[in-house]
Amino acid sequence: MNVVALPEAEVRLEPRARRRRLPIIPLGIIGVFVLAAVLAPLLSPADPYEQSLRLRYRPPVWEERGSWSYPLGTDRLGRDLLSRMIHGARVSLAAGVLTVLVASAFGAAVGLVAGYYGGRVDATLMRVTDATLSFPVILLALILAVTVGPSFANVVIAIAVILWARYARVIRGQVLTLMRLDFIAQARIAGAGAWRVITRHLLPNTLNTLVVLVTLQIGYVIIVEASLSFLGAGIPPPTPAWGGMIAEGRDVVTSAWWVSFFPGLAILLVVLAFNLLGDWLRDTLDPRLRQL
């Protein structure tokens, strides 16, 4: 029986081994954007806020009227597009990372508590979680934008207030499985209290899942933030945000395509990189999560 099974096992190993290879391209893309975001003032060739009406809608360098002073051209107010893109990376990445960190911390806490205590605590928390899950993020951001006014903080709050529920759901499911295992029972017999069991035993065992979820959701949050800024309910101008820049170029796509094309390309690259990295992490760390 073993002899027959061996070659099949080898055949199966091959694609898996290929998948384990470090995803260099996504990591590279993320690295470049993170670098651009961190070093934005040093890297950008011009001031992203400096306007010059004489230099409106200059095309990128390779087009006929382009020049090296504005490698990707200028926008409606004559601002350097490349500099705005580099500063926009700051906004998008900061919004993505901050939102996901807040949401995952809160969601994981809820999931851990619900899974650990079970019973009525679990039932109540999960009802709230389900209710939150079914609510469209953009609507909440719209209300906030119209009442409180659009701002970076409101974008983070609006998305995080909804996003935590995903973490709570998944982590709670994992905790329920973990609670049935012997080492948790042993820890409790040894006198470990709720706090100790949750932080020392449950949390470390859900970290892999958390890392996968966080990576996959950064891309999603960047898209949502860009959509909100595009609608005018996100990060208000003149702060350079990719979504807002696309909105600014929308009415002039025919005459000045670059104004909205490059920010869109930047969003695509970053989100694609985070999604690919997240997929790879999931296949490597936690194949059970395939459905997320």
Add this chain to the structure above:
Amino acid sequence: MHMLRFVFFRLLQSVVTLAILSIVVFVLARATGDPLHMILPMSATAEDYDNARKYLGLDRPYVEQYLSFVGRAVVGDFGNSIRARRPVSELLRQRLPNSFKLAAFAMGVSLALAFPLGIMAAVKKDTGIDRTAQIVSILGQSLPTFWVAIVLVEVVSGRLQWLPAGGNEGLSSYILPGFTLGWFVVAGLMRLLRSGMLEVLDSEYVKLARLKGVTEARVVWVHALKNALIPVVTFAGIYFAILVTTAIVVETVFAWPGLGRLAYDGITSRDFPVIQAVVLTTAVIVAAVNLCVDCLYAVIDPRIRYSR
């Protein structure tokens, strides 16, 4: 009996969700400045303010104001649009059917793409087909829809002049917005189908079916697909919420006369009654769809009914 109990509690949950949301909307509306500043002219005196406050009932206790707000919202009275100077309910009645039609068309597009792609990807795992399907899916998830929409308008309607760029004039107007909206949802659906199919195709009863001599086509399309559909149904509610959200953005770019476009115009002119109405209406629709999905799920999978 279990089913009735399930539906009852699930309905209760939807009502609670909507109640919480209406409180949020109400509190935000009241907490952020006097609505009279938006209604009365600059030259209004203190006396005008007092009269208006009494007339609009803003001098009554908050609880009473909230209850009358909910009471009116339930029968579809959301007040007047500040910009259009018409009842918001009239605007809703005009726009809602358009949004439904677009959503239905987009859902059709995404199902037509997701089913063949997801199933083929699972059956021909690790081949070119699988990889192509993965690329289509990951691109759909990574592309900002509003950008895809702008690029499509520029290339397909602008340069090639094949399809109308916006508005709703006949079937050809559906293609671009429907495709843009559908593609974003395809990704998730396809992934669910693929992983579900892979799991089922690997199971004991599929092996048994094959041993019995059931044809491969029947195994894939009947035995496997039926079970792979369960996770798809579970996530249908979440995908619907995503579809609604994305529709706001897509409608804006394609000047589609639907709810999303209404919301966008509402934001740009700070038309609070309109935003409030769009948010509440959408929330009710999403809640209703989720309720139906969960009940459907309970019918398909009896374990859910008994878990409560």
